Amino acid sequence: MTAFLTQPSVAPADPSWWFADAMKQEAGQPPSPSLSGEIAVDVAIVGGGYTGLWTALALKARKPGLSVALIEAGLCGAGASGKNGGKAHGYWSALTGVANSIGDDAALAVARAGTVAQDGLRAFATAPGRDVWWREAGNIRISAAPAQDAKIASYVDTARRLGVPETARELTPEQVASYCRSPAFRGGVFLQEGANLHPARLARALRKAAIEAGVMLFENTPMTGLDKASPNRVHTPKGQIIARDVVLATNAALAAERRIKPHVTVFSSFALMTEPAPEKLVAMGWLRDEGISDMRMFVHYFRKTIDGRVLMGSGSGPISYGGGATAARLCEDTASALRAERGLRRLLPGLNDVAVAKAWGGPIDISADRLPFFKTMPGTRVHYGCGFSGHGVNPTYIGGQCLASLVLDQNDMWSNLPLCTRALPSLPPEPFRYYGGRAIRRAVLACEDAEERGRTAPLLATAVAALPRLFGLRIGTR
Numbered sequence: 001m002t003a004f005l006t007q008p009s010v011a012p013a014d015p016s017w018w019f020a021d022a023m024k025q026e027a028g029q030p031p032s033p034s035l036s037g038e039i040a041v042d043v044a045i046v047g048g049g050y051t052g053l054w055t056a057l058a059l060k061a062r063k064p065g066l067s068v069a070l071i072e073a074g075l076c077g078a079g080a081s082g083k084n085g086g087k088a089h090g091y092w093s094a095l096t097g098v099a100n101s102i103g104d105d106a107a108l109a110v111a112r113a114g115t116v117a118q119d120g121l122r123a124f125a126t127a128p129g130r131d132v133w134w135r136e137a138g139n140i141r142i143s144a145a146p147a148q149d150a151k152i153a154s155y156v157d158t159a160r161r162l163g164v165p166e167t168a169r170e171l172t173p174e175q176v177a178s179y180c181r182s183p184a185f186r187g188g189v190f191l192q193e194g195a196n197l198h199p200a201r202l203a204r205a206l207r208k209a210a211i212e213a214g215v216m217l218f219e220n221t222p223m224t225g226l227d228k229a230s231p232n233r234v235h236t237p238k239g240q241i242i243a244r245d246v247v248l249a250t251n252a253a254l255a256a257e258r259r260i261k262p263h264v265t266v267f268s269s270f271a272l273m274t275e276p277a278p279e280k281l282v283a284m285g286w287l288r289d290e291g292i293s294d295m296r297m298f299v300h301y302f303r304k305t306i307d308g309r310v311l312m313g314s315g316s317g318p319i320s321y322g323g324g325a326t327a328a329r330l331c332e333d334t335a336s337a338l339r340a341e342r343g344l345r346r347l348l349p350g351l352n353d354v355a356v357a358k359a360w361g362g363p364i365d366i367s368a369d370r371l372p373f374f375k376t377m378p379g380t381r382v383h384y385g386c387g388f389s390g391h392g393v394n395p396t397y398i399g400g401q402c403l404a405s406l407v408l409d410q411n412d413m414w415s416n417l418p419l420c421t422r423a424l425p426s427l428p429p430e431p432f433r434y435y436g437g438r439a440i441r442r443a444v445l446a447c448e449d450a451e452e453r454g455r456t457a458p459l460l461a462t463a464v465a466a467l468p469r470l471f472g473l474r475i476g477t478r
């Protein structure tokens, strides 16, 4: 079936399956009001995704008397937070790359912070009255081509070298098959930290919790301008917020900011949701709730839902020029949706006759070292956080804590994380970034496709795909 698929069976479009489901669940409830007139608060937060909402909750938890307003351009959770794969884990699974970028001790500090975040997420998601489909069974990276086999050892070796062997356990092909059977799966690695959840319901539950905590929340209220002063002034179409501190939590939109542009580029990720097929999952022996991904650089990530659907994602969407996050193709690229569907049919052939219910895509904010950062603009009380690099469900909790510490001038575990303190590496400037990134993306896709088919990758593609490593970059590196 894979070979014959030349168009995705469903064209990608918003809203995501998740967000539509979350809205259905809330049917009849009106959005929060939009801002009209002028208000004065201690802290104004811009962006109602996980980052902004966790920041608001962290601030209210630490200082209940603080006045906090949050504005969201559309509806809370309609951005990446309501359309992601819902795979929640910290940084143990990325230890090799993180250690290469920031050193062993810093990598361990970040990974431990991710575990604190996972505890926080679990506590929030499983609190009575919340239904965000939290299921925790770890994560598996599988090799789906001989060329991917070598990566297995790097997980296990790094975990052993850094004294945390329990975080990554090698799996033989037979052990992989005991989690889920597929002719495409080879060996793999089991990563103990990992949960699946319903991303949009999480975002909406965070919104509800923020309102209950006393955050003044305004939806359909875009920030149209910001005067950085003391106090700051946030402009919106029909009002203004005067605030001592401002937190910018607008995700990929931040990549176009002068100060952030050198460090962040915008790619996109695409996902699809199948119709329910619980009996097929049983037939494949996929009985538990592990998240699974292959070992491509343009990774296929997949997981089950509690009603027996499968989400399959492909982190291979187009790159944008100059950090722009609004180009339609970042959400509508049919070639990327096709790659997600081909991934579904190849990796999980047991689902070959199961229809796709919905496909969608969205921009992701890729930082030069693939780690997020949380900072304050020098000489101002404007703070910002982005650079999640397609991995934000767990790290946005870290972001909320870090940004709260920056707002409150707290010298604590969060504000001392390398995510707040490291000097940020830069990416090449435009137009090299866009044209170079596009060429490298094509070359890597060609190599990974050839490897999956058991063919030798074209020579030119192999050479171009090797360039990022040659130049010491961390993005585009296989």
Ligand SMILES: Cc1cc2nc3c(=O)[nH]c(=O)nc-3n(C[C@H](O)[C@H](O)[C@H](O)COP(=O)(O)OP(=O)(O)OC[C@H]3O[C@@H](n4cnc5c(N)ncnc54)[C@H](O)[C@@H]3O)c2cc1C
Residues within 6 Å of the ligand: 046, 047, 048, 049, 050, 051, 052, 071, 072, 073, 074, 075, 076, 077, 078, 079, 080, 081, 082, 083, 084, 085, 086, 087, 088, 089, 221, 222, 223, 224, 249, 250, 251, 252, 253, 268, 269, 270, 271, 301, 313, 360, 361, 362, 363, 364, 388, 389, 390, 391, 392, 393, 394, 395, 396
């Ligand atoms: C298809 C896809 C799959 C993914 N899968 C995973 C996964 O499985 N696991 C994982 O860990 N991560 C995943 N991610 C990444 C993860 O979703 C993000 O890193 C995370 O949601 C970022 O949260 P955020 O709050 O920073 O951004 P967002 O959720 O995008 O929130 C930012 C908000 O700011 C608002 N905004 C923008 N500009 C303005 C303005 N001027 N005024 C007011 N509001 C504004 C936007 O409307 C938006 O709601 C995925 C991402 C995508 C796109």
